[in-house]
Amino acid sequence: xxxxxxxxxxxxxxxxxxxxxxxxxxxxxxxxxxxxxxxxxxxxxxxxxxxxxxxxxxxxxxxxxxxxxxxxxxxxxxxxxxxxxxxxxxxxxxxxxxxxxxxxxx
Amino acid sequence: xxxxxxxxxxxxxxxxxxxxxxxxxxxxxxxxxxxxxxxxxxxxxxxxxxxxxxxxxxxxxxxxxxxxxxxxxxxxxxxxxxxxxxxxxxxxxxxxxxxxxxxxxxxxxxxxxxxxxxxxxxxxxxxxxxxxxxxxxxxxxxxxxxxxxxxxxxxxxxxxxxxxxxxxxxxxxxxxxxxxxxxxxxxxxxxxxxxxxxxxxxxxxxxxxxxxxxxxxxxxxxxxxxxxxxxxxxxxxxxxxxxxxxxxxxxxxxxxxxxxxxxxxxxxxxxxxxxxxxxxxxxxxxxxxxxxxxxxxxxxxxxxxxxxxxxxxxxxxxxxxxxxxxxxxxxxxxxxxxxxxxxxxxxxxxxxxxxxxxxxxxxxxxxxxxxxxxxxxxxxxxxxxxxxxxxxxxxxxxxxxxxxxxxxxxxxxxxxxxxxxxxxxxxxxxxxxxxxxxxx
Numbered sequence: 001x002x003x004x005x006x007x008x009x010x011x012x013x014x015x016x017x018x019x020x021x022x023x024x025x026x027x028x029x030x031x032x033x034x035x036x037x038x039x040x041x042x043x044x045x046x047x048x049x050x051x052x053x054x055x056x057x058x059x060x061x062x063x064x065x066x067x068x069x070x071x072x073x074x075x076x077x078x079x080x081x082x083x084x085x086x087x088x089x090x091x092x093x094x095x096x097x098x099x100x101x102x103x104x105x106x
Numbered sequence: 107x108x109x110x111x112x113x114x115x116x117x118x119x120x121x122x123x124x125x126x127x128x129x130x131x132x133x134x135x136x137x138x139x140x141x142x143x144x145x146x147x148x149x150x151x152x153x154x155x156x157x158x159x160x161x162x163x164x165x166x167x168x169x170x171x172x173x174x175x176x177x178x179x180x181x182x183x184x185x186x187x188x189x190x191x192x193x194x195x196x197x198x199x200x201x202x203x204x205x206x207x208x209x210x211x212x213x214x215x216x217x218x219x220x221x222x223x224x225x226x227x228x229x230x231x232x233x234x235x236x237x238x239x240x241x242x243x244x245x246x247x248x249x250x251x252x253x254x255x256x257x258x259x260x261x262x263x264x265x266x267x268x269x270x271x272x273x274x275x276x277x278x279x280x281x282x283x284x285x286x287x288x289x290x291x292x293x294x295x296x297x298x299x300x301x302x303x304x305x306x307x308x309x310x311x312x313x314x315x316x317x318x319x320x321x322x323x324x325x326x327x328x329x330x331x332x333x334x335x336x337x338x339x340x341x342x343x344x345x346x347x348x349x350x351x352x353x354x355x356x357x358x359x360x361x362x363x364x365x366x367x368x369x370x371x372x373x374x375x376x377x378x379x380x381x382x383x384x385x386x387x388x389x390x391x392x393x394x395x396x397x398x399x400x401x402x403x404x405x406x407x408x409x410x411x412x413x414x415x416x417x418x419x420x421x422x423x424x425x426x427x428x429x430x431x432x433x434x435x436x437x438x439x440x441x442x443x444x445x446x447x448x449x450x451x452x453x454x455x456x457x458x459x460x461x462x463x464x465x466x467x468x469x470x471x472x473x474x475x476x477x478x479x480x481x482x483x484x485x486x487x488x489x490x491x492x493x494x495x496x497x498x499x500x501x502x503x504x505x506x507x508x509x510x511x512x513x514x515x516x517x518x519x520x521x522x523x524x525x526x527x528x529x530x531x532x533x534x535x536x537x538x539x540x541x542x543x544x545x546x
Contacts, residue, residue, distance in 0.1 A: 038479045038487040038516075047516055047533035048155060048172075048478075049208045049288065076208075076281040076288035079419060083285075083482060105534075 022091065023058070028099030031092050035084060043103040049077075054103040061097035069093070140467030142542035146511050149529070149539045150179065156531035158214040158296065158457075158519045160227070165524060166262065168227060169537065172211035175200065176229055178262050186263045189256065191231070198264035201254075203235040208290030210251070210277065214519075218333060219303035225258045226333060227265065228305055230295045236273045243280065244314065244409065247323070250277025251293050253307055255333060271335030272350075276325035278312040283408040285418050285482075287313070292325075292358040296457065301369040304338050305331050306352070308359035308373060315398035315411045318355045321347040326395065328353045328362065328373060328387065342390035344440070353442065355392040357413070357433065361458035361520070366471060370500055372445065374475055377452035378413045379483060380424035381433040383444040384458070384475065386500030391442040394434035402437065404430070421483020424450045445496055446503050453488040454478035456518040461493065463526030466542045469493050474509065474528060476517030489514035491530070511540070
């Protein structure tokens with residue numbers, strides 16, 4: 001029983017660390033269509049010199065967006081991403097990360 | 107009477123009546139105006155950043171994919187991969203010196219005017235073959251973009267006899283402190299065969315401040331050359347310039363085409379968060395882009411490039427940017443003023459083609475301009491194709507109509523096909539065939 005509870009707690013901790021309880025992928029898609037799609041293409045597939053950003057764990061996307069929002073450089077086109085991430089709220093970042101995790105271009 | 111019958115039905119009928127009157131009135135007022143039905147169908151999909159297309163009279167279509175290589179689509183729809191880049195597979199042959207990075211890669215393609223006799227095809231790509239002792243920093247010569255001539259096999263299944271006819275177009279080898287600061291920035295390019303069969307090559311400034319106004323470096327220039335890479339004898343650049351140069355002072359030209367009525371060359375190029383420009387070229391003229399630091403009243407700029415100043419970190423009024431580093435600087439006496447400047451916005455003009463054929467009705471002869479859509483700092487993204495009616499002197503437009511496609515994408519490559527349809531490559535991976543037919 002103790003082992004079982006431990007496993008459940010561990011799973012819960014991992015889940016809480018990667019997913020916000022309130023992350024809304026539908027709202028994330030709507031926010032993505034507002035501005036991100038212009039460079040990264042439909043469903044985050046990556047176009048031209050802009051990289052693919054779909055299919056990544058939510059934690060990855062969240063950390064990247066939070067870093068850009070804080071003005072931290074991560075790669076050669078950081079200035080663009082810093083500018084785009086500045087106005088994002090915590091909720092919008094969660095939503096975007098949730099949407100991009102499973103977004104696929106058909 | 108319920109809500110529906112009381113309010114909605116009269117409104118609907120009223121609207122229909124108004125529409126009916128309006129349509130009748132329009133038909134009467136415009137009697138006989140030939141407005142075509144424009145329709146886009148998907149010709150190819152699942153491609154990897156298709157960049158450009160070139161056609162043979164029977165509809166055979168050569169096309170490039172930026173990080174893969176050159177292929178040909180036969181009229182029956184089958185595809186022959188012809189010449190790959192380093193790391194590509196499935197091609198009949200390949201060049202290990204060809205690479206893609208950032209905005210660079212295998213970009214444009216053009217068919218020789220005498221293809222029926224010589225089977226010649228031209229392709230622009232980034233290459234490591236001619237770096238030589240250069241390319242050690244961003245502030246020195248780096249010959250990293252080339253134009254290749256191939257001989258296409260009679261069965262269109264392979265190419266041979268690669269000859270590099272231009273080997274010294276500049277390339278940006280390293281990251282710099284700019285918004286689009288990665289290596290491989292601003293290469294142009296569009297290859298098109300113009301009047302007389304000469305090859306036109308458009309370039310970019312590769313994020314080097316001195317490039318566009320430099321007399322010898324082939325960055326920020328439009329070249330007019332023959333099939334061997336030699337200068338057109340009538341090119342008239344200023345004294346001391348490389349004779350292959352037709353015009354200079356450009357930023358990043360990804361479009362060139364020739365007006366059917368008089369053969370005049372028009373380019374489209376990206377602006378730096380202000381003023382995408384269409385320009386009517388004048389032999390030896392200056393497009394007016396000069397992003398060098400310590401000039402025109404400017405001080406030092408990040409990595410000696412003032413292209414995104416005075417503020418490259420935040421959005422600001424495009425007009426203020428334009429005043430600081432103009433796309434068309436009026437201090438140049440040989441300035442070619444812009445035909446159109448996208449209302450002061452930069453949204454990324456990707457390619458352009460004059461609409462040919464009377465099937466285009468009132469739009470025949472207009473310049474179709476692909477806008478890729480770059481929405482930063484309050485600029486609307488604006489992914490679209492505009493159809494510009496250009497004045498006879500080439501110095502302005504009469505009007506502009508958005509092509510009614512019903513969708514928005516990153517419109518990278520536009521080329522007219524032999525069937526008078528417009529072929530459109532988008533970064534998302536499709537090539538569309540856009541037709542115009544009379545409305546019956």
